[in-house]
Amino acid sequence: MVVIGALLALYGPVVPALRDRFGLSEPTAGLALAAQSLGAVVGVVGFHSLHHRIGNRALLASSYLTMLAGTLVFGLIGVWPLMLAAAAVTGLGLGGVDFAISRLFLIGLGSRGPALVNVAHGCFGLGTVLAPAVIAAAGPAHYGPVFVALGLLSLIPLACVRGIRARPTPAELSPAAPAGDRRTGERRLPVVLAGFVALYLLHFAVQSGIGSWEPTHLHALGHSMTSATAATSAYWLAMTAGRFLVAPLARRWSPATIVTVSCALMTVSVLLVMLPGPTPWAYAAAGLCIGPIFPNGLNWLNRSAPASGSAMAYVIAAAMLGSVAFPPALGAAIEEYGVGALPVLLSGLCLATVAISMTLALAGRLRGPRQQTAVRRPATQPPQATPTTTTAGSTTATQEKGAS
Structure with a gap:
């Protein structure tokens, strides 16, 4: 969440450097953020449609890898059209990460979910604060290494996806209402x-x-x-x-x-x-x-x-x-x-x-x-005390009555 917050806040401070390097107008240089944001919209909807097919673990892993690929290309390739495409690819992964973490926290952490969703999005906010400070310290002209470093940071959560259960996905939870x-x-x-x-x-x-x-x-x-x-x-x-x-x-x-x-x-x-x-x-x-x-x-x-x-x-x-x-x-x-x-x-x-x-x-x-x-409870479980979990190390009871 820190990484995707930083990525959303990073493009604004580097607009002057992009403008000067490629001879762009101000609005054209700002298209990188627009491309990433539109990619994120597609990423949310697209990864949602794949979630029930590939499972929780593969959803997050593919989102991280997509984000990694986009940031590396943006930071290393000095061709403006390719950089715009890379920003859109970064957005695809960013949208998948944001959607998956928010959804799995709510579904899989029981009564702790509401508080921890606030913490997760607080970490997102930390990224939006830290990214401009890093660019100010490094200089806008050195945006390439900053993007590469952010992409490589996504390897840390990628290494932790084994701790997430592949099933059940939220789509596999069935209603228990009359x-x-x-x-x-x-x-x-x-x-x-x-x-x-x-x-x-x-x-x-x-x-x-x-x-x-x-x-x-x-x-x-x-x-x-x-x-x-x-x-x-x-x-x-x-x-x-x-x-x-x-x-x-x-x-x-x-x-x-x-x-x-x-x-x-x-x-x-x-x-x-x-x-x-x-x-x-x-x-x-x-x-x-x-x-x-x-x-x-x-x-x-x-x-x-x-x-x-x-x-x-x-x-x-x-x-x-x-x-x-x-x-x-x-x-x-x-x-x-x-x-x-x-x-x-x-x-x-x-x-x-x-x-x-x-x-x-x-x-x-x-x-x-x-x-x-x-x-919602897993369809394969009886309605009493049905566990719902996303992490391999913690199984929490389904949210109590009134939590729906």
Whole structure:
């Protein structure tokens, strides 16, 4: 998770070096990140479709190897079209890793899963903080060895995949609910899934929008580029801290509460961005509130539409699409209306996330315990005390009643 976080944060700082080396325009040099992000969307959906065929261990191993191949080619081959293709290949593996780790943590770690998903995505955040610092120390012109080193770091988890059980995969877990409850859940699933897709698409739009345009906004307000860049680093660091801080609460508070409160506080923080004095602090506060949404949204999704199905793949893909599509759209709006429009646009997106999260929470309460989607259990096991595990060294009981 540290490696894939670093890969997502690495392209921005090396854009000047790519521009100078290959004689590219700024937007063209930024296509590497777009290629990786689009590759990650395809990777999430593609590896999800293969998961039940190849098993848990092969899914992660192939994801790591794909990511390794892409980073090595990008770091060693000095041909721009090949580098764009390599960035897309890196994205394929990155999407597979993100999807597989998130899904297997939720399915295979029982009651510890909600807290550890926060920790895993906190490690992802550490990568987004560390990568720009490494590039700043090494110099953007030395991006090649940094990409190669990151690729080689993926050999460490690759060496550990033997500790993951190949079976059962989440797709091999069967519902234990009565037929009537299953039919009710199946009818409601498209609506629930659409709500989560919208929630992830919009909150990632806010997350990536701040990360992309905060320096420009702060510089327009009179801050130096050095302080504006430092404030953006503080924003990413706060987002990482938010995930670690919420991890102990994930076993006490419902994920619906965590996500809804986080969306509301994110909105308040972005509204405070409109005040010129506390703007850098407001951005940092927004990062602190944004951090818990992704992992705890997955916990919430798993209770509403268990991760043994396809819902998680679509939701993670939607999040990645939001991070690709919205920063350029916000940039076009800034070019048209000025950078002062950024807080207004971000506030509108935040208010939409609050409305969606509150609607999903209310719908969950109205469904009641009888209509909740049942915990998935292996089809080959009896319903009592069925074990669900992904690690060879630890077998945990199926999540208790009410965890579905």
